[in-house]
Amino acid sequence: MQKNNPEGKKIFPEISWDKIETVMLDMDGTLLDKHFDDYFWEIYVPEHYSLLHNISVNEAKKQLLEKYRRVESTLEWTDLEYWSHELGLDIAELKMRINHLIGVHPYVIEFLEFCLKTGKKLYLITNAHSKTLSIKLEQTSIGPWFDRVVCAEEVGCAKEDHKFWIRLQEILSYDPRTTLLADDTEKVLRSAASFNIAHLIFVARSSSRQPVRYSPDFPSIDFFKELIPSKKRS
Numbered sequence: 305m306q307k308n309n310p311e312g313k314k315i316f317p318e319i320s321w322d323k324i325e326t327v328m329l330d331m332d333g334t335l336l337d338k339h340f341d342d343y344f345w346e347i348y349v350p351e352h353y354s355l356l357h358n359i360s361v362n363e364a365k366k367q368l369l370e371k372y373r374r375v376e377s378t379l380e381w382t383d384l385e386y387w388s389h390e391l392g393l394d395i396a397e398l399k400m401r402i403n404h405l406i407g408v409h410p411y412v413i414e415f416l417e418f419c420l421k422t423g424k425k426l427y428l429i430t431n432a433h434s435k436t437l438s439i440k441l442e443q444t445s446i447g448p449w450f451d452r453v454v455c456a457e458e459v460g461c462a463k464e465d466h467k468f469w470i471r472l473q474e475i476l477s478y479d480p481r482t483t484l485l486a487d488d489t490e491k492v493l494r495s496a497a498s499f500n501i502a503h504l505i506f507v508a509r510s511s512s513r514q515p516v517r518y519s520p521d522f523p524s525i526d527f528f529k530e531l532i533p534s535k536k537r538s
């Protein structure tokens with residue numbers, strides 16, 4: 305793939321696995337191909353919205369973008385009931401119709417296997433709504449790998465919010481000094497950094513259909529094999 309790196313060079317992660325006890329992984333864009341979500345919100349929903357309101361697809365896209373922007377980085381953004389109500393469409397049902405597009409990124413299963421073999425506590429930490437979560441876990445079968453799945457709804461705020469990490473500690477009692485978090489949203493990594501989570505990894509290839517974009521601030525990976533010591537150079 306042609307690498308597009310407008311914001312600076314890739315910072316390669318250097319992980320000392322013996323210093324890490326807990327691994328927290330985001331779902332959308334990190335473990336799963338964000339192409340599904342991009343396609344759903346940018347193409348599939350506008351098509352249905354345009355039919356419902358008898359407007360052009362372009363006009364629907366314009367109106368929806370406005371609505372999406374208003375709730376970016378909040379719990380509403382991932383709340384399917386909020387969107388069903390706001391748009392007059394059954395969002396969960398629409399997601400179900402294209403669930404065949406949900407896919408796991410390459411090398412994710414190998415990485416989960418590595419974490420299991422090396423005895424790390426493994427948590428899926430996601431902003432995704434519980435309905436989206438169950439559609440995706442059912443489609444991909446990644447759920448059983450995790451000691452616990454926590455969605456932002458349960459915590460009461462989005463991962464971008466500093467309070468998220470404080471409340472999460474009440475749920476999981478993790479030690480931020482020995483925790484690794486991988487996420488494809490820099491804002492989430494920044495909020496985790498403010499809570500002193502020590503090992504932060506940016507997932508640069510969140511969608512298989514979009515150019516890779518490295519973080520100027522955090523170590524980046526294209527694929528999870530880069531975090532597996534024996535596979536690093538293969």
Ligand SMILES: [Mg+2]
Nearest residue numbers: 330332333488
């Ligand atoms: Mg994500």
